[in-house]
Amino acid sequence: xxxxxxxxxxxxxxxxxxxxxxxxxxxxxxxxxxxxxxxxxxxxxxxxxxxxxxxxxxxxxxxxxxxxxxxxxxxxxxxxxxxxxxxxxxxxxxxxxxxxxxxxxxxxxxxxxxxxxxxxxxxxxxxxxxxxxxxxxxxxxxxxxxxxxxxxxxxxxxxxxxxxxxxxxxxxxxxxxxxxxxxxxxxxxxxxxxxxxxxxxxxxxxxxxxxxxxxxxxxxxxxxxxxxxxxxxxxxxxxxxxxxxxxxxxxxxxxxxxxxxxxxxxxxxxxxxxxxxxxxxxxxxxxxxxxxxxxxxxxxxxxxxxxxxxxxxxxxxxxxxxxxxxxxxxxxxxxxxxxxxxxxxxxxxxxxxxxxxxxx
Ligand code: SF4
Ligand code: SF4
Ligand code: FES
Numbered sequence: 001x002x003x004x005x006x007x008x009x010x011x012x013x014x015x016x017x018x019x020x021x022x023x024x025x026x027x028x029x030x031x032x033x034x035x036x037x038x039x040x041x042x043x044x045x046x047x048x049x050x051x052x053x054x055x056x057x058x059x060x061x062x063x064x065x066x067x068x069x070x071x072x073x074x075x076x077x078x079x080x081x082x083x084x085x086x087x088x089x090x091x092x093x094x095x096x097x098x099x100x101x102x103x104x105x106x107x108x109x110x111x112x113x114x115x116x117x118x119x120x121x122x123x124x125x126x127x128x129x130x131x132x133x134x135x136x137x138x139x140x141x142x143x144x145x146x147x148x149x150x151x152x153x154x155x156x157x158x159x160x161x162x163x164x165x166x167x168x169x170x171x172x173x174x175x176x177x178x179x180x181x182x183x184x185x186x187x188x189x190x191x192x193x194x195x196x197x198x199x200x201x202x203x204x205x206x207x208x209x210x211x212x213x214x215x216x217x218x219x220x221x222x223x224x225x226x227x228x229x230x231x232x233x234x235x236x237x238x239x240x241x242x243x244x245x246x247x248x249x250x251x252x253x254x255x256x257x258x259x260x261x262x263x264x265x266x267x268x269x270x271x272x273x274x275x276x277x278x279x280x281x282x283x284x285x286x287x288x289x290x291x292x293x294x295x296x297x298x299x300x301x302x303x304x305x306x307x308x309x310x311x312x313x314x315x316x317x318x319x320x321x322x323x324x325x326x327x328x329x330x331x332x333x334x335x336x337x338x339x340x341x342x343x344x345x346x347x348x349x350x351x352x353x354x355x356x357x358x359x360x
Contacts, residue, residue, distance in 0.1 A: 008074040017072055023054060023065040027078055034078050035087060035116055037094070037205050038154035039066040042259055042266065043163050046155050051090050051116065054078045062086060088123040091116055094152045096126040098206050105150065105207050108214055109221045109255075112205035113152065133180035134173075139188040143196050143212055143274050146181055150208035153179045157200035157209050164267060169194035181208075198273040202256060202266065213277070214253040219245055224252055233271040235331045235358065238264035240272055251279050317349060326353035 006017045008026065015026050022045070027034050037049035045067035053062035057075035062083065065076075077083060094113055099105040102114040133148035155172050158181060162168045169192040173182035183192045190196075201209045214221075224243040231238040231254075239262035243253045254276050259266030278284055288305035289297040300308075316324050327349075329341040338356055345354040 006072055008070050008072065008076065010076045011078055015070075017070050017074075021070050023056075023063070023068050023070055023074075023076055023078075024052060026070045027065065027076070032078055034065045035120060036066055037112060037116060037152070038156055040156060040160070040203055040259070043156070043159045046159060048154050049090065049094070049152065051087060053086050053090075054083055055080070084120070085123070087120045091120060092123040092126050095122060097129045097131065098150045098152055098208075100125070100128060103220075106220050106222060108207050108210040109201070109204075111207055129177070132178045134178070134182070134186075135180075136182065136186050136188070138186075139183075141189040141194070141196065141212075143198060143270075144189055144194075144201060145210045145212045145215060147208050147210060148180055150206045151181060152206055152208075154205060156203040156205065157181060160199045160203045161194075165195060165197050165199055167193040167195055170200065196270040196274060197268065198270070199267060202268075211253055211274075213274075214243075217245075217250075217252050219252060221253075221255070226255070228257070231268070231272040232332050233269075233275065235333075235335070236264070238262070238268060238272050240268065242276075251276055313349065322350040323353060325349055325351050326355070327351075329354070329356040331356065331358035 007014045008017055009015070010023070010027050010030065011032060013030050013032075015030055018026070024034050024036065024039065034052050034054065037051045038046055039052065045064070047064035047067040050064065052065040054065045055077040056063045056068070057077075065078070091113070095117060098113065102111060102118075105111040105114055131149045131151075133151055133153075135148045136146060139146070153172065158168075158170050158172050161170050169189060170181050170183055173180055183189065183194075198211065201211050204210075221243060223245070225246055226241040227244055229240050229242050231240045239257050241255045241257055242251045243255060244250065245252050254268070254273050256262075256264060256266050256268045256273070287299045288302055290300040290305055290308055292298045313325060325345070327341055327345040329338045333341070341356075342354045345351055
């Protein structure tokens, strides 16, 4: 039997109170979706956007569901005239302070702000507020572009940088209409503690933080096909989405699957997110090369290359013994591939000379 004192009521439904839980999470638990813009389960709430305001009986003002803890006997209303009027008002306010045309706003990634506005409606199209937010025009880092006219000061990017990446390279600066995203002394990101993880791009709900190479390529994410893959830069196994321009057979950028869906929880490192230009680089080897009689490297089929390898290994073993051979594997290979390399070294060639970079 649950203790009636430890219950709250959300839209007429009784919910048990869990220590420290917010109204947003308690509502989600019973299938009620409260719209949010500045919330991310990985971050402490900032209650910056005010989209999630709900009515709490006895409170004079509406309360942010993302930042208000539940308590016994609380009575919450997440729908109805006042709540829905506030959502439309807030969305109009934010839209007036950013790029109003969805297609322009989504020239890089999706805009959660526009998605919410379409879902919940607005209180009307309000005249654009001229943004006074300062940019950082001298920031010539190659990956992260900050476009202040699109920023709604939700602080998702700075909280992510602080609480997930733990480097605090960017911060909210100034006050009022001048509130902007900045760095210490407005330095370029590459002159700060920034690790170029690109997480600030990923969490931004308006496209104010965008990916430079993808902007130069010029095709919005909505026109690209996502192909799920596993990052091969290290052995962690982060899941990535390759964003592919099918018509040009080109990987335009790499994004993380949403938080909470894969092992990397929406995060990527600089290599996983940005080090993908090798895919289409003209120097990339796309076929095996075999050394010819004259010492030059010549293209060959995989069958020819593997036959030459087997022949060479067998020759060294017969002329110098098995311990003249050594096998080196890589932490970029899967566990299974590493297992097979040591199996081949020991079982097929009879040597324990096998090593892998992660072992050092
Ligand atoms: S790229 Fe990563 S480390 Fe750099 S500012 Fe953005 S979130 Fe912070
Ligand atoms: S750049 Fe994007 S994530 Fe950062 S405060 Fe502005 S709108 Fe929010
Ligand atoms: S999501 Fe609660 S105030 Fe932004």
